[in-house]
Amino acid sequence: MSKALDRIRIHTGDxxxxxxxxIVNAANTLLLGGGGVDGAIHRAAGRELEVECRMLNGCKVGDAKITKGYKLPARHIIHTVGPVWQGGGKGEAELLASCYRSSLELAAANDCRSVAFPAISTGVYRYPKDEATGIAVGTVSMVIEEKAMPExxxxxxxxxxxxQLYLRAVAALRKG
Structure with a gap:
């Protein structure tokens, strides 16, 4: 597990x-932009992103789809739809983990050596950040432990x- 954790970075910024x-977009099921990181990505990428997203016919919760990056420095945008927090008893944890797995599978299939994730579902979808970060770090580390890509x-x-929540989640996994 430590080799996988060495491939994880924490960054604060845009x-x-x-x-x-x-980059991974915490999208809605329509993939047509919205608030938070989704809106920011759509605005920064430009109108062409919306045109391509319309052709994808949406995305299910827990799944992911990929587009070009357009005006972003990133070559691709992986759009994933996280679960809305409903108290934790509606399969939210598995759906959130599926967002990370699906996104990493698409990244590997498209030869992406580096991938950046936002804190999926922790904004307007109200997933508790401490739980979400544990799921994110745990899922990503398990997936990349078995795969060379993304690096x-x-x-x-x-x-x-x-x-700080992400740093603590990584530290907790290092301790085992």
Missing amino acids: ITKLDVDA TVIFCCFDEQTA
């Missing part, structure tokens, strides 16, 4: 500015408080 092979996974955090 995901739309990262020069990586793919680097970045958790891009909007604020320092969220970055």
Whole structure:
């Protein structure tokens, strides 16, 4: 597990500015932009992104789809739809883990060496950040432990408080 954890980075800042092979968008099921990181990615990528997204016919919760990066430094945008928090008894944890697995599978299939994730479902979908970060780090580390690609996974955090949650989740996995 430690080799996988060595491939994980924590970054605080704007995901739309990262020069990586793919950024992950915490999208809605329509894939047509919205608030939070979804809206920021759509605005930064430009109108062409919406045109391509319309051709994808949406995305199910827990799944992922890929588009070009357009005006972003990233070559690709992987759109995944996280679950809305409903108290934890409606399969939210598995759906959230599926977002990370599906996104990493698409990244590998598209030769993405570096991928950046936002904190999926922790904004307007109200998933508790501490639980979401544990699922994110645990799922990503398990997937990349078994795969060579992507080589680097970045958790891009909007604020320092969220970055600290990710750092603690990585540290907890290191301790075993």
